[in-house]
Amino acid sequence: MVRVVRVIVAVSLTIAACWSAASASLAQSGDSGSSKTAGETDQQKSSQGQEDTTEEKLPPARRRYMGRTIAQTMSHRGAGWLIRDSRDQEERPREALRALQLKPGMTVCDMGCGNGFWTLLMSEKVGDDGKVLAVDIQPEMLSLLRARCKEAKVTNVKPVLGGLADPHLDDESVDLLLMVDVYHEFSYPKIMLQNIRKALKDDGVIALLEYRAEDPRVPILPLHKMSRKQILREYEANGYKLVRQYTKLPWQHLMFFGKDPDWKPEDAKQP
Numbered sequence: 001m002v003r004v005v006r007v008i009v010a011v012s013l014t015i016a017a018c019w020s021a022a023s024a025s026l027a028q029s030g031d032s033g034s035s036k037t038a039g040e041t042d043q044q045k046s047s048q049g050q051e052d053t054t055e056e057k058l059p060p061a062r063r064r065y066m067g068r069t070i071a072q073t074m075s076h077r078g079a080g081w082l083i084r085d086s087r088d089q090e091e092r093p094r095e096a097l098r099a100l101q102l103k104p105g106m107t108v109c110d111m112g113c114g115n116g117f118w119t120l121l122m123s124e125k126v127g128d129d130g131k132v133l134a135v136d137i138q139p140e141m142l143s144l145l146r147a148r149c150k151e152a153k154v155t156n157v158k159p160v161l162g163g164l165a166d167p168h169l170d171d172e173s174v175d176l177l178l179m180v181d182v183y184h185e186f187s188y189p190k191i192m193l194q195n196i197r198k199a200l201k202d203d204g205v206i207a208l209l210e211y212r213a214e215d216p217r218v219p220i221l222p223l224h225k226m227s228r229k230q231i232l233r234e235y236e237a238n239g240y241k242l243v244r245q246y247t248k249l250p251w252q253h254l255m256f257f258g259k260d261p262d263w264k265p266e267d268a269k270q271p
């Protein structure tokens, strides 16, 4: 028992240290205390010289949504944590991958792909006839992803530089869109959910993985966790319904959402 407690404390400290490192980098980049994130800073830099009127017309980034405080974007400076050795044991991603039920030939999206931990897993499953659209708002994350794809000789991945509120995906093009530990960072959750809805095929689904807020043993900072109740509140308000779920992962919720055919945009309860 004492040993188990020691392990949990050690993991918590490591993860807390990782997030503080990311936050420290944000503070260094001048973002502390504002609602901006490293992602926004990078996105703004990357769009210099390219007119992105859609982004310019956006209202100020949100700090809260439907009673939840939105987390800061994890900086690319902490990317090493995403491919830590212990991740396999802590999150059992291969078990989650099986639950996604991917098939060869599918077009899937890894939204908020970071350096591609999940992109590479999915690329194997959809095969040469399929495609993984790997979207992130930090160009540095996409560079890390490209390097990992090159090393693994993977050719069915298309990196996409997303906007804060627009993933830049074609309409009705995606069979399954995966979001691992990213949705709670969206500074425009409602607009993103609308744009993702457009990008999904009629029978397309979102596979959402978020650390469980209900479970105090999950050693992740509270701002980076979500409860099942909060997830359902936000997704149902934006035109999705829960179609299935997988409840056996050690740390995360895995919930699948399809388009609710009865929902109309005017039903959206919050701006």
Ligand SMILES: C[S@@+](CC[C@H](N)C(=O)[O-])C[C@H]1O[C@@H](n2cnc3c(N)ncnc32)[C@H](O)[C@@H]1O
Binding pocket: 039, 073, 074, 082, 111, 112, 113, 114, 115, 116, 117, 118, 135, 136, 137, 138, 141, 162, 163, 164, 165, 167, 179, 180, 181, 182, 185, 186, 187, 192
């Ligand atoms: C905590 S990391 C998770 C990375 C990856 N999903 C994984 O599990 O290894 C969150 C990632 O989401 C990205 N992100 C945040 N907001 C985003 C948005 N609006 N669109 C696309 N990516 C976003 C961040 O840049 C960051 O790379």
